[in-house]
Each structure stands twice: as C-alpha cells, then as structure tokens.
Amino acid sequence: DAGVTQSPTHLIKTRGQQVTLRCSPKSGHDTVSWYQQALGQGPQFIFQYYEEEERQRGNFPDRFSGHQFPNYSSELNVNALLLGDSALYLCASSPRRLTGATYNSPLHFGNGTRLTVT
Amino acid sequence: QQPVQSPQAVILREGEDAVINCSSSKALYSVHWYRQKHGEAPVFLMILLKGGEQKGHEKISASFNEKKQQSSLYLTASQLSYSGTYFCGTPSGTRNQFYFGTGTSLTVIP
Numbered sequence: 001d002a003g004v005t006q007s008p009t010h011l012i013k014t015r016g017q018q019v020t021l022r023c024s025p026k027s028g029h030d031t032v033s034w035y036q037q038a039l040g041q042g043p044q045f046i047f048q049y050y051e052e053e054e055r056q057r058g059n060f061p062d063r064f065s066g067h068q069f070p071n072y073s074s075e076l077n078v079n080a081l082l083l084g085d086s087a088l089y090l091c092a093s094s095p096r097r098l099t100g101a102t103y104n105s106p107l108h109f110g111n112g113t114r115l116t117v118t
Numbered sequence: 119q120q121p122v123q124s125p126q127a128v129i130l131r132e133g134e135d136a137v138i139n140c141s142s143s144k145a146l147y148s149v150h151w152y153r154q155k156h157g158e159a160p161v162f163l164m165i166l167l168k169g170g171e172q173k174g175h176e177k178i179s180a181s182f183n184e185k186k187q188q189s190s191l192y193l194t195a196s197q198l199s200y201s202g203t204y205f206c207g208t209p210s211g212t213r214n215q216f217y218f219g220t221g222t223s224l225t226v227i228p
Contacts, residue, residue: 042205042218056214103209109159
C-alpha cells in the first residue's frame with residue numbers, strides 16, 4: 001500500500017521563476033492539503049483540496065495556487081519565487097469521504113519537496 | 119491562532135518521563151499529535167476528538183481538556199527512538215484550516 005508520494009524531492013530555482021510540486025495521496029484518500037515548513041519551524045497550512053476544489057486557504061498570497069485531479073493527486077504551483085519561499089513543502093492526505101469530516105482522521109504526510117530559491 | 123506548546127525543548131535520559139503541553143486561545147474541536155524526526159515528514163501519533171478523551175499508544179498517551187482549550191502528551195519510560203520534534207495540531211474555528219503548534223524538541227540521551 002503506497003503512502004503519500006511527492007516529487008521532486010529537491011529543487012533549486014532562481015528568484016522570479018515558477019515551480020510546480022506534485023503529490024499523490026495515500027490509496028483510499030480523497031483529500032490533500034499542502035504545508036510550508038521553514039527551517040526550524042512548524043508546518044504552515046497553505047490550502048486544502050477535495051472534490052477537485054480548493055476548500056480552505058491559509059495566509060498565503062495568490063502566488064501560491066493548486067489543483068486537484070480526478071484521481072485525487074494534486075499540484076502546488078508557486079509563481080514569482082522569492083528567497084523567502086525556500087522551505088520544505090509537505091503534502092498530507094486524509095480520507096474525508098470515509099469520516100464525513102476533514103480532520104477526524106490522521107494526516108498522512110509525504111516526505112516533502114525541499115525547495116531552494118537562490 | 120497557532121497553538122502554543124511548552125516546553126520549547128527538553129532533554130531526557132532514557133527511562134525518564136516527559137509531558138508536553140499544547141494550549142490554544144481558540145476553542146479546540148479536536149487535537150492531533152505528530153512527531154517529526156530531523157529531515158523526515160511528521161508522523162501521526164494520535165487524535166483526540168472530544169473533551170475529556172484520553173488515549174494511549176504503548177508508552178505514549180494524551181489527554182484533551184476542551185474547557186481549558188489544552189491538550190497534553192505524556193511520554194513515559196522514554197526511549198532513544200522518542201527523540202524528535204513533537205507538534206500538536208488542531209482545526210481552526212471554521213474546521214477547514216489546520217494549525218500546527220509551535221513545536222517541542224525532545225532529545226533522549228543514553
């Protein structure tokens with residue numbers, strides 16, 4: 001049973017560029033959320049997707065956008081990269097449709113994508 | 119809205135006990151606990167879904183006081199493998215955002 005998979009594992013970009021990160025949820029999970037974790041900090045909620053729509057958004061600018069596909073996989077896009085966007089980006093999945101609620105079951109995390117902006 | 123954890127850091131010898139607290143200024147609807155080792159993803163420990171609930175997982179247990187808007191994680195007879203950063207997490211008032219706490223770094227030494 002494959003867990004949450006994220007790609008790529010590492011990425012180096014230049015300021016002003018755009019980046020796309022990918023996430024495949026754990027089998028049986030329909031909800032994907034994205035988190036940004038700066039060095040030494042806790043994960044910060046970016047947004048959550050289920051039923052192919054963004055359902056809730058944290059305190060992140062519009063440069064951060066996403067998408068969820070019919071197979072529940074998801075992408076995180078960041079435009080006009082800033083040095084401050086350097087962080088570990090984590091994807092988490094959960095089985096919302098099984099519990100009827102978003103956070104009544106564990107979040108399963110992928111190993112993350114380490115983004116470095118130079 | 120980020121829950122505050124205490125202590126920020128703790129160092130234990132193998133076999134000692136520890137308590138990590140998580141407090142919120144907002145109402146807590148449920149509390150998750152995760153452990154993250156250096157360079158790895160957070161790993162789920164347990165969820166408490168209602169006030170008064172207590173759960174145990176081997177030598178790790180937790181309690182949830184809904185009225186006090188706080189939760190505590192108890193680690194007993196600590197092992198070297200318990201080292202890592204512990205985060206509590208909770209949905210926001212709208213229940214669709216999720217906030218991790220400030221984190222507690224726990225180091226277990228021989």
